[in-house]
Amino acid sequence: MFDVLNEFLNKLPLVKTISELEKLIEPTLKHYHIEHFICTNMYGLEGMNDLKPMFGLWNTPWVEHYVRNSYYNEDAIVLYQKGLDGNGIPFYWTDLIAEKKLTKSQYSMFAEAWKVAKLKEGLVIPLLISEGEPEELALVSMAGEHFTQDPSLRGILHSITIQSHHRARQIIMREHRTGKYIPNRVVWDADRPVEKLTNTEITIIRYLADGKTITDIAKFSEKSPKTISNQIRAASKKIGALTTTHLVILAKRHGIIT
Amino acid sequence: MIAAFERRASMIHVINKHNRHLYRNTLNDMFQLRHSIFVDGKKWDHLRKPNGLEQDEFDTINSTYILKLSSEDEILGGMRLYPTTGPTQLNTIFKDTCVLSAQPSAPEHYEWSRYFITDPRHRSKHGKPVHMELYAGILEYAVAMNIKSLSGYIEVNTFMRSKRMPWDMRQLGIPTEYGGKNGEPTGYGLPTLLTLDETMLQKTKAVWRMIFPILSLSLGADHKDSWQGYKAEAVIAIQNALSLRSSDAIIHDLVEDITFQAEEEMSEYFLSHPTPSPSTASRYPI
Numbered sequence: 001m002f003d004v005l006n007e008f009l010n011k012l013p014l015v016k017t018i019s020e021l022e023k024l025i026e027p028t029l030k031h032y033h034i035e036h037f038i039c040t041n042m043y044g045l046e047g048m049n050d051l052k053p054m055f056g057l058w059n060t061p062w063v064e065h066y067v068r069n070s071y072y073n074e075d076a077i078v079l080y081q082k083g084l085d086g087n088g089i090p091f092y093w094t095d096l097i098a099e100k101k102l103t104k105s106q107y108s109m110f111a112e113a114w115k116v117a118k119l120k121e122g123l124v125i126p127l128l129i130s131e132g133e134p135e136e137l138a139l140v141s142m143a144g145e146h147f148t149q150d151p152s153l154r155g156i157l158h159s160i161t162i163q164s165h166h167r168a169r170q171i172i173m174r175e176h177r178t179g180k181y182i183p184n185r186v187v188w189d190a191d192r193p194v195e196k197l198t199n200t201e202i203t204i205i206r207y208l209a210d211g212k213t214i215t216d217i218a219k220f221s222e223k224s225p226k227t228i229s230n231q232i233r234a235a236s237k238k239i240g241a242l243t244t245t246h247l248v249i250l251a252k253r254h255g256i257i258t
Numbered sequence: 259m260i261a262a263f264e265r266r267a268s269m270i271h272v273i274n275k276h277n278r279h280l281y282r283n284t285l286n287d288m289f290q291l292r293h294s295i296f297v298d299g300k301k302w303d304h305l306r307k308p309n310g311l312e313q314d315e316f317d318t319i320n321s322t323y324i325l326k327l328s329s330e331d332e333i334l335g336g337m338r339l340y341p342t343t344g345p346t347q348l349n350t351i352f353k354d355t356c357v358l359s360a361q362p363s364a365p366e367h368y369e370w371s372r373y374f375i376t377d378p379r380h381r382s383k384h385g386k387p388v389h390m391e392l393y394a395g396i397l398e399y400a401v402a403m404n405i406k407s408l409s410g411y412i413e414v415n416t417f418m419r420s421k422r423m424p425w426d427m428r429q430l431g432i433p434t435e436y437g438g439k440n441g442e443p444t445g446y447g448l449p450t451l452l453t454l455d456e457t458m459l460q461k462t463k464a465v466w467r468m469i470f471p472i473l474s475l476s477l478g479a480d481h482k483d484s485w486q487g488y489k490a491e492a493v494i495a496i497q498n499a500l501s502l503r504s505s506d507a508i509i510h511d512l513v514e515d516i517t518f519q520a521e522e523e524m525s526e527y528f529l530s531h532p533t534p535s536p537s538t539a540s541r542y543p544i
Binding site: 162 | 357358413414415417418421428429431432433434435446448
């Protein structure tokens with residue numbers, strides 16, 4: 001179980017670029033059933049003009065979907081992470097879902113991760129970068145369909161994270177010092193054009209935002225629930241929403257409803 | 259005379275089998291303080307003692323204590339060093355956690371444990387927090403005594419802080435939870451190994467802007483330079499190196515290892531503080 005970790009730790013000092021680091025991390029984590037991995041620098045995340053991954057951002061469909069829809073603004077993991085007291089103990093996605101009172105959209109995100117990306121369990125590792133004011137935190141989140149809770153596995157993944165983060169920081173600082181541009185590794189396109197919705201679709205989204213059910217909307221509109229469902233599906237397809245909650249979030253984000 | 263001078267200075271003291279008779283009260287205070295910190299404060303109840311002195315099987319005549327004492331002999335922080343040639347924490351209590359490598363066992367390898375600070379806000383007259391002086395003192399001592407490595411089971415957060423230093427600290431195992439039995443709190447730590455040499459001490463002191471030795475004079479050690487305490491070859495060499503070498507040369511050596519932030523701080527420091535001449539150094543109150 002520890003051979004792969006030992007091999008990783010031995011190779012890590014030889015890594016000279018972020019790209020090389022990612023090439024080393026990916027097969028190592030995949031060996032431990034991790035299929036989704038992201039590490040972001042949490043500092044400045046609130047304003048979210050920039051997303052600064054310290055290292056490792058697998059461009060999986062789930063990550064693209066997550067970033068494109070600015071889920072980090074409401075993600076329970078991010079919000080919980082900000083309230084941590086810095087004890088450094090990692091926590092699992094399912095424990096967070098079970099122990100914390102999440103909002104509907106936060107549940108929806110986990111449901112999407114489960115259904116769409118098959119990420120059934122995940123591990124979040126808090127990394128305290130500096131203890132100044134404000135505290136600078138890195139967030140590492142990893143997940144997989146066949147990843148399960150296991151103390152030894154958690155220790156291995158935590159080791160990989162700490163050591164990789166340290167190496168990534170050294171590389172980034174060195175590149176920064178030598179004037180090399182460190183691009184954001186996420187193309188965040190919140191303003192991408194969306195297909196125009198019909199007035200009826202916008203009205204339905206407004207009803208959804210007010211908490212009305214499909215049956216309620218069908219009654220108001222004097223249409224069948226099936227018709228309303230079809231119109232919701234059509235609107236979702238146009239703006240890339242995966243659920244009704246997601247549809248409302250995106251409609252707000254794009255200024256379609258206020 | 260020397261002892262009287264030293265006792266007035268707020269510095270790092272090394273207490274071992276050679277001089278512990280001079281620190282009898284201090285050691286007693288330390289065991290009381292450890293009881294207060296680890297048993298009453300951290301709730302490690304299995305260490306509770308009726309006499310209020312926290313002592314375990316690794317507090318023996320072979321233990322070395324590195325203590326930061328105030329000018330009034332108040333203990334501000336401390337750490338314990340223990341030889342690895344016999345039973346240690348990592349080869350007994352935490353043996354199962356060393357899943358990557360075993361703890362080295364040799365006269366030049368020591369185990370460190372029972373690190374504590376009484377007041378994180380305390381600053382020395384040079385503006386240094388206790389933990390910096392304590393660690394620098396331990397490293398000075400270790401280098402002077404030809405200790406090649408320090409191993410120990412430490413908190414994960416401490417390990418992460420150590421990654422910001424120009425230290426070669428390696429994992430002997432993975433992070434695991436400990437404690438949590440009989441109402442004790444659960445901790446999260448891992449076994450580690452810190453490799454030491456003179457360059458590492460030099461880099462550490464440069465990052466922390468410590469140019470002069472911080473160990474107090476120590477009495478009774480069977481070291482050939484014991485007449486001047488642990489201000490032995492290694493410490494004098496650092497002092498000389500810092501006097502003779504340009505700040506550019508020092509920074510150049512550090513670039514590969516230290517963080518950008520630390521380097522920036524060092525650059526600022528060396529720009530605003532001329533390298534001290536030997537005559538200035540000799541006036542420093544050690």
